[in-house]
């Protein structure tokens with residue numbers, strides 16, 4: 001393979017609800033077609049995340065119990081994660097991962113867990129209810145439609161500098177109120193979609209990989225990779 005990218009799978013052993021690890025398999029599938037080899041490393045509790053060592057990161061969803069543990073540990077990685085994000089590092093964060101990149105998450109039992117505040121959203125609890133079901137959204141900038149399955153109790157409200165990943169066509173989205181789903185900030189893509197998201201929405205995998213390639217190899221031309229057709233089903 002011509003290119004190599006280093007991928008950090010953040011808390012891959014703890015944050016993996018509904019087969020979110022399938023996102024790593026899907027990334028590999030698309031990377032191969034782009035002539036890219038991925039070196040994937042799980043970075044978990046008490047392990048160091050050095051922003052400069054990685055070209056792409058993935059942070060999956062989790063249950064409240066795992067999130068209480070991760071919410072503490074991730075504070076030790078906060079500065080380097082913010083460095084990675086602010087320098088344009090591509091990162092995909094799903095559900096619990098999405099919540100912990102923001103200011104805080106209030107769990108089903110009312111416990112307030114700190115996030116790292118790298119992105120300007122916050123997540124409230126809801127009373128004895130979860131948003132569960134198939135969801136469809138549309139990204140207004142690209143015109144792309146994304147399909148997924150949501151299952152979350154948290155209600156997220158996005159903030160300064162964040163655009164939604166899409167507008168809700170069907171389903172609940174971030175909070176069931178404002179019609180937004182997910183968030184985009186710089187090269188960070190957040191969503192409540194399981195499914196996993198990248199197996200059903202190859203366009204997002206392509207955006208992440210192309211962003212990582214352009215950032216790591218600024219002198220090369222990736223128009224061919226950008227033009228890669230995305231199969232209807234993975």
Ligand SMILES: NC(=O)CC[C@H](N)C(=O)O
Pocket residue numbers: 017060061062063064067094095096097151152153154
């Ligand atoms: N699937 C998930 O990652 C769920 C995240 C969080 N525990 C919630 O219920 O909102």
